[in-house]
Amino acid sequence: MSTPRGQFSSKTGFIMAAAGSAVGLGNIWGFPTQTASNGGAAFVLVYLILAFALAYPALMAELTLGRHSRANTIDSLAAVAHRASTKFFGRAVGWYGLIVASLILSFYTVVAGWMLAYLFAPICQMLGMAELQQWLTSQSLARDLIFGGLFAGLTMAIIAGGVEAGIERWSSRLMPALIILLMLLIIYVLMQEGANEGLKLYLLPDLSQVTNPQLIVNAMGQAFFSLSLGVGTMMIYGSYLSKDDSLPRLGAIVTTVDVGIAFTAGLLIIPAMFVAQHHGATIYAEGGSLLAGPDLIFQVLPVLFDSMGAAGPFVALAFFGLMTIASLTSSISMLEVPVARAVERSELPRPTLTFIIGGIIFAISAVIIANFGQLFGLVVDFTTKYSQPILGIMLCIFAGWVMHRDRLLRELKEGHEDIEQTLFWKIWPIYVRFFCPALILLSFWQSL
Numbered sequence: 001m002s003t004p005r006g007q008f009s010s011k012t013g014f015i016m017a018a019a020g021s022a023v024g025l026g027n028i029w030g031f032p033t034q035t036a037s038n039g040g041a042a043f044v045l046v047y048l049i050l051a052f053a054l055a056y057p058a059l060m061a062e063l064t065l066g067r068h069s070r071a072n073t074i075d076s077l078a079a080v081a082h083r084a085s086t087k088f089f090g091r092a093v094g095w096y097g098l099i100v101a102s103l104i105l106s107f108y109t110v111v112a113g114w115m116l117a118y119l120f121a122p123i124c125q126m127l128g129m130a131e132l133q134q135w136l137t138s139q140s141l142a143r144d145l146i147f148g149g150l151f152a153g154l155t156m157a158i159i160a161g162g163v164e165a166g167i168e169r170w171s172s173r174l175m176p177a178l179i180i181l182l183m184l185l186i187i188y189v190l191m192q193e194g195a196n197e198g199l200k201l202y203l204l205p206d207l208s209q210v211t212n213p214q215l216i217v218n219a220m221g222q223a224f225f226s227l228s229l230g231v232g233t234m235m236i237y238g239s240y241l242s243k244d245d246s247l248p249r250l251g252a253i254v255t256t257v258d259v260g261i262a263f264t265a266g267l268l269i270i271p272a273m274f275v276a277q278h279h280g281a282t283i284y285a286e287g288g289s290l291l292a293g294p295d296l297i298f299q300v301l302p303v304l305f306d307s308m309g310a311a312g313p314f315v316a317l318a319f320f321g322l323m324t325i326a327s328l329t330s331s332i333s334m335l336e337v338p339v340a341r342a343v344e345r346s347e348l349p350r351p352t353l354t355f356i357i358g359g360i361i362f363a364i365s366a367v368i369i370a371n372f373g374q375l376f377g378l379v380v381d382f383t384t385k386y387s388q389p390i391l392g393i394m395l396c397i398f399a400g401w402v403m404h405r406d407r408l409l410r411e412l413k414e415g416h417e418d419i420e421q422t423l424f425w426k427i428w429p430i431y432v433r434f435f436c437p438a439l440i441l442l443s444f445w446q447s448l
């Protein structure tokens with residue numbers, strides 16, 4: 001029934017793939033704007049603490065569960081349970097995660113489609129195709145369907161290739177490209193007039209905000225979304241990891257890369273907004289907060305690109321290339337969750353299953369596109385605001401309570417012989433049992 005499971009060929013391959021999943025629109029778009037509207041560096045500080053104190057332990061729960069069971073998320077959770085009732089609960093949580101991963105992918109595809117359309121626009125500009133450029137940068141049903149579909153097609157093409165030839169190969173190519181583009185853009189933007197003002201806002205903390213409950217809730221939501229937690233993507237990537245690698249170390253590297261790139265993206269986005277303001281763009285909303293949503297990407301930044309003369313289209317190309325790459329390495333990890341389950345349960349070849357499942361998810365994207373006003377916010381809230389924290393609690397419960405401590409230890413010892421002597425083993429098992437679920441619950445409560 002089952003085909004041989006894929007595996008990452010190297011540690012670096014896993015790091016590229018898992019960091020690729022983590023680094024996405026959430027880092028480059030979400031984090032900087034959340035920072036700017038939540039007390040600047042005060043938010044960065046709280047985010048850093050929560051990323052390592054809460055999200056990292058939850059990430060470790062997922063990686064350990066996944067590598068231990070070496071199966072798709074549904075069967076993984078059922079496999080660690082002993083009793084029929086907990087097995088049933090495991091399957092239910094696995095399905096819930098699979099549905100949430102698919103729904104996140106459906107709205108992510110819509111937004112990534114916009115990035116792709118804006119990526120083609122500067123090319124049209126360079127070729128003097130003004131009408132097409134205008135069409136690409138104006139909202140329309142046709143544009144969103146075509147470019148959402150194109151992005152969904154790219155995601156499917158990579159996932160159809162499997163773990164090593166698809167996920168690992170493409171993440172390893174795209175992640176270095178992402179970092180290079182990000183660095184080039186930062187250097188360019190920081191040399192422009194007005195950038196310093198943005199840097200100040202981004203880096204100077206308003207410490208009175210550190211204890212603001214809303215700031216803490218926002219930082220936790222951001223950390224969970226950014227590390228792709230709760231929905232099983234990290235669990236499935238963990239299931240493709242070799243037993244020779246140290247999980248706590250790899251998890252720490254992935255968390256550090258994710259946090260590092262989010263922070264670095266802030267050095268681009270916030271100064272870029274102030275440079276755009278210098279050129280006449282409005283960067284504050286009516287209530288006095290910094291613009292954050294689509295207005296930021298599709299109105300403020302284009303003013304900046306237009307002000308750059310001949311360099312403008314190239315900078316726009318680099319920026320939307322960066323956004324598209326970041327989206328793609330994340331979207332593949334979401335599609336892998338349902339595809340892994342199907343591949344392990346069906347006789348059909350992986351490419352066929354990938355195109356069937358990817359097609360169904362894109363059909364949901366199309367429904368969202370056609371009913372944008374009613375559905376988009378609803379799906380975002382259901383998945384990221386409510387479901388990800390609930391699922392995060394469930395997965396901590398599985399790692400902390402359902403999976404026995406000696407099995408946890410045995411799993412973590414693989415690739416890390418002396419784990420028992422480390423601070424990690426002294427703290428983490430208790431932490432994931434009590435603190436993580438309680439803290440997530442508390443923050444979740446606050447957000448309601």
Ligand code: PFF
Pocket residue numbers: 021022023024025026027101104225226227228229231232233330331333334
């Ligand atoms: N971590 C991605 C980002 O920051 O954009 C979003 C994401 C990817 C969320 C994968 C959930 C997921 F399963």
